[in-house]
Each structure stands twice: as C-alpha cells, then as structure tokens.
Amino acid sequence: MTVVVTGLGAVSCFGSGTGALWEGLLGASRRPDPAPDVCGLPARPHLYAAPDTGGPEGGTGRTGALLATAVAEAVAEAGLTPQDLCDAGLTVGTSLGDIDLAERPEGTAPSFPATHRVTASLATRFGIGGPGQTLSTACSAGAYAVAWGAELIETGQADIVVACGGDAFSRVAVGTLERFGLLDGECCRPFDADRAGMVTGEGAAALVLESAASAERRARPAQAVLAGHGWSCDAHHPMAPEPSGEQLRRATARALAGLGTTPGAAVLHRAGVALNDTVEATAVSEAVTAAGGTGGEVLGYAPKAVMGHTAGAAGVFGCVIATLVLRHRLVPPNAHVTTPDPDCPLSVPLDGPAPLPRPSVLVSGTGFGGNNAVLTWRAAA
Template identity: 40%
Template sequence: MVDVVITGLGAASRLGIGVDALSRGMAEVRYAPPEPIADPGARVPVPLFYRLPDEQLPPGPDEALGLPVGRANLLALDSARQATRSARLVPDPDTRVSVLIGSSVADVHVVERWRTDGYPQRSRWVPVFSAASAIAADLGADGGAVSLSNACSGSGYALAIGADMIAAGETDVVVAGGMETYSRVALACFNRLGALDPNGIRPFDRHRAGSILAEGAGCLVLESAEHAHRRGAPVLARLLGSGWSCDGHHATAPDPTGTQIARAMRAALDDAGATPDDIDFLVPHGTGTERNDATESVAMATVFGDRLAKIPLYSLKALIGHTGGASAALAVAAAVLFCQQGWLPPNVPVAEPDPDCPVLLPADRTPLPGRTGMVNAYAFGGNNMSLIVAGGE
C-alpha cells in the first residue's frame, strides 16, 4: 500500500494570504461580520460576501501563462506557489508533477463584468477555468493538468483523485486544491434558493438560516512517503484515505436520510484502514443551511454513534465563510495544522446549539487525544466526499 503524504500547504481566505494567516486567524478567532459586496449589479436581498481586501491580492501572473487576470486564478496560483515552496519542490525532469484544481464558478466574474461593462476589444478570449493549466505551466509540470467542477466538494475530489494517481504510479507529485471568488450570478442563485443568512453564517445554530459565500483558495502538495523521503521533503501529515458517493437526491438539497453521506465517511475510514474510534476530530462541511447541518449531523451520528457527542468539531466556515470549490482544500489544510499542533482552536461560539445537531463545538482551545481527523465536503447534486488526515512522521 502506498503511503500518501502532504508535504506542502498554501492558503488564502478572508483571514489573509498564507497558511500563517489562516493559523493565526483560527487561533485568535478573528471573526468578522460579512459586508455587502460592492457591486451595483447585485440587486439581491442578501448581498453579503466575504472578500479579501484588494491590497492583499497577490501580483498578477506572467502573460505567458495565458491566465485571465481574475481574482480566483490569482489566489490559486499564489496558493500553489506557497505550497510548492513549503514542499521544497523544484523543477526536476525526472519528477512527474500533476495539477488538479476544483472550483464551482472559477473566474466567471470576468465574463459577467464584460456583459455589463462591455467586452475589452484588446483582450483575447481565455477560458475562466484555466488555473490548473496555468499552475502547471508555472511549475513546469508535465504530468497532466485537470480542472474539476464537483461544485463545493471539488477540491476534496482533487485531493482524492491526486492520492489515487500517486498510489497507481501515474504521477510522482500532485498539486491539488481549489479556488473560488465572487460571482454575481452565483450570489443571485443562492439568494433565489433562500440559502443565505442575512445575520451571517451560523453552522449548527438552532436559528441558522443559510450560508455566506466567500473568496478563497487552497493548495496542497501530495506525494508518496518514499518519494518525499528520497528528495528530503518535509512530511506535514498523511492523507490516509478518502471516500465518495453521489446520492443525486436533488439538484441542490441533500438526501435527508444522510445515507450516502454516511457511506462516504465509512468508505474513507475503510480506505484508511481505520475505525470510527480512531477519529480524534472532525472538520464538518457545516454550511449553516438548515438542511445541510441537520443531514450531516444525522450521517455523523450514524457513523460515530453516541461517541459523536464527545468528538470535537471545528467549524471552519463559521470563521471564513463558504469558499465553495476551495472549501475542502482549506479544511484539509486546517486539519493538517491541527495534527501538527495537537489541539483544535476555539470555534466561533454557537449562540444556541440545535438539539437536532448533537455535535461538540468547543468554544475553547481543545487538546486532542490523538492526531487523526476526518474532513467532510458535500456539494449540490449529492457530490459527497470525506477524507482522513493524520499526523506525519
């Protein structure tokens, strides 16, 4: 069995650019209420969105990469560069490097802006889902570049597929992750669905009323433990296993029985050679919508039984919002940090826990009995993904 390890991390969220910004923001519980998006075309009841300040955006890429200067692509490219730097990954003709990037809408906001403001006659057309190929060009990667669009679990699938490629000997190193930024159409769609909470995102709260969309990106470097050891790379954590399912219950609503979500979690445990008793913490999908949180709670109770009430959860979206296709990668990056430090940071306090969601969300820093965690990521259409992360060497 091939031991797949994580050797590099990169992140961008409303907390700032870089993994250190993510780590500090979680440790200090840097909560901030979402603000209305500065878009006169966003005529919607709930115009709230988490966005990085413009001055924090990384510089644009070289024109030779053929990358449209869109915010998601900028963040994805910068996160990939962060991850490869931390992994000490340098171009090597004998190393096959592949890139997999998940996103829901990528940089479609570029096209949306053209529609309202006019097409820039001097700009050539480029596809908005181009980050994977641009990152591959930037890294000199020749092992393949793939864009995934499994909605909000896209980067989870990118990580799982990347691990499978390494285990199958199809590539040596994978840069996998996801990206998301503001889209006027996406914001309108979530408003139309009634899936946004005007009071902010409140996962597992009794009075939760929806999610808050957010900008972000996350990338991780995966490789076999043998390959990492051979090149002297740091081993930050291990990706022990993954499991997925697709219930196809509804275009947007989860199957309320949670059957296929539980199946994905069990499959991840089986793939990792683990049992529910081996899990020390959970990073749930936890979008703050009434149905998602209730369904995920049912599924977790099915898998973990009465022990669920004793396993600490960390609700990342309560702090940084729902970063769509980037959310799973950022959650796994957070899980890697938890495995390294041996404790969970305080959660954003839940004002009134929902009795139908019997989960443990500590409001204080919580020591971990071990260093194995499960990360859940779900998406429209029933795209369910669970991943198991454990401490490194």
C-alpha cells in the same frame, strides 16, 4: 502506497498564507470585514473577500490569481524544484473558474471562462507536466481534487501531486444564492439552532501530496498522512441532500476504514443551511458509531462560520486546516453560537481552542447534486 502532505498554501479573508489562516481560525469571535464592491453588488456582511494577490496574469482572472498564490506557497514549503514539478500531477477543484472574465461590464471577456482553463494556466505558470485534472463537483470540488490527487499517487501515475482549489466572487452566483434564500444576512452560524444560511467567501488553498517514498528520498518531512478517502453521489436533487444521508455515510465509512480508529476531530462542510448541516452531522456520527466509536467522541468544527463558504476551495481548505490541527494538536473554537444546535451528535468546542483528543482528523465535503467526498488524516510518525 502511503500518501503524505509536504507543503501547504492558502489565501483567505484572513490574509495570505497558512499562518494568517490559522490565526484567523483561532480568533473565532472575529467577523471578517465586508468585502468592497468586488462583483458589482453592494458591500454586505455576507461577502468576505481574500486580499488582492497582485492581479491576474496571462489572461487569467481572479480565481487563477488566488490559486497561483496558494500554490506558490505550498510548492515553496515542499521544496519542489522545476525538475520535481516537471513530472508532478495537478488537480484543481473549482465551481466557476475565472467567472469574473465573463462578468466584466465592458463585454470583452472570453465567451467561455471554462474551469479547465484555470488548471491549464497553473500548469503553464509552474511548469507542472504530469497528469492534470479539473474537478467541478460544486462545493465538494476541493475535497474531490485532494482525493483524486491521492489516487494519482496510489495508482502510480505520479509521485507528487499539487492538489488545490479556488473560487472568487461571482455576481450571478451570489444573486442566485440570495434568491434561493440560502444566505444569512447577519453572519454564518453553523452550530447555532437559529442558523439561517451561509456566508459567501472567496479564496484558494493548496497541498503538495507526495508518496512517502518520494518525501523520504527528497528528505522532506511529512506534515500529515492520508489514512483513507471515499466518494459517493446521492443523485437525489440538484441542490438538497438526500435526507437519510445514506451515500454520505457510505463515503465516510470508506474513509474511516483506512483510519481504523475514531477521529479526534471532524472539519465539516457545515455551512449554516439547516437540512444540509443536520444530514452531514448525522451521517458522520452514524459512520463513526458503525466503526466502533461514538459521535460524542469527535470534536466537530465548521470553519465557514469565520471564513465564509469558499465553494470549490472549501474542501482543500478543510484538508489544510486538518493538517494545521494535527500540527498544533488544537481544534479551533466554533464561532457565532448563541443557542447550540440540540440535534448535533458531535462535541462542539465553543469557548476556546480544544486539545485534539486523538491525532486524526476527518474532512467532509458535500456539494449540489449530492456529490460527497470524505477524507481522513492522521499525524505523521
């Protein structure tokens, strides 16, 4: 069964809405302003905040508020009615859910701000009555949420699925990443030979996935078509990827099999962590080569350089960006590259937006624990 995208939504450090996101990605030299003291830590270059979207409601925290804004935009663009949503599915990718409720200094927060509570609050707020899933596979959670939503449609469990992902800042998470030496105190430089770590961000993104038959019945235009998706798990280390990239390559090969051609671009998980970046780019390139293409034919793009690592939202942001790339037929330039990584087998646009050579985009998501999810998208006819 063919799965298409009929609605997009986003809240990022560039502002609210997919328009603000696209403009921010095109302005690659801009570094988002450091966040204020949003989680009890001093402002610093590696905290990039999303705007205030009006505050939590109904006992939810900041992640729930960000997700509600992104979902509202996607639902509106898709033209979904309350009746449509009554039977729709919902998949949510998040690493920590409304973790801010547990980190409040007054100590009045619930003792378990579980990730599934965010999903429940979204379902209640929007009247989404179909199957609901919460995916919490660390930083690949968003990519899993989109792929899982597609599977709900492919298996006939729903005609429409709202797939979304979100995470807000966590004092404990940021402190832990800094203690592990995974944060770059200057900026995120995923394609630079001297990259020194990630930059933390926050935000939420959403897509309305729909069977092609449902979109046609509702007279809604398809913005992108899901060509394939694949999952795998390294089971190698709690944090580090398996060095050979075998399992990521397997997930990529499965996603490429549905596409049947070399993707024009790849929206990578690449976050500025040297080993992780190298394993990912190599695995993607090898899978493309095995499918009959070459890595050099693919334009690699790393949005985390300008919007930070948004954890459970990252994979959904990747799919939203892939849809925008297909819409505009442009790949945004990569930021903060002084000395290009000589070991990257992909082509890397630097000086400005590059024309998309073929109307297809791969999205890669990886996470702690070796959780991998890869999706491929093609332009709608």
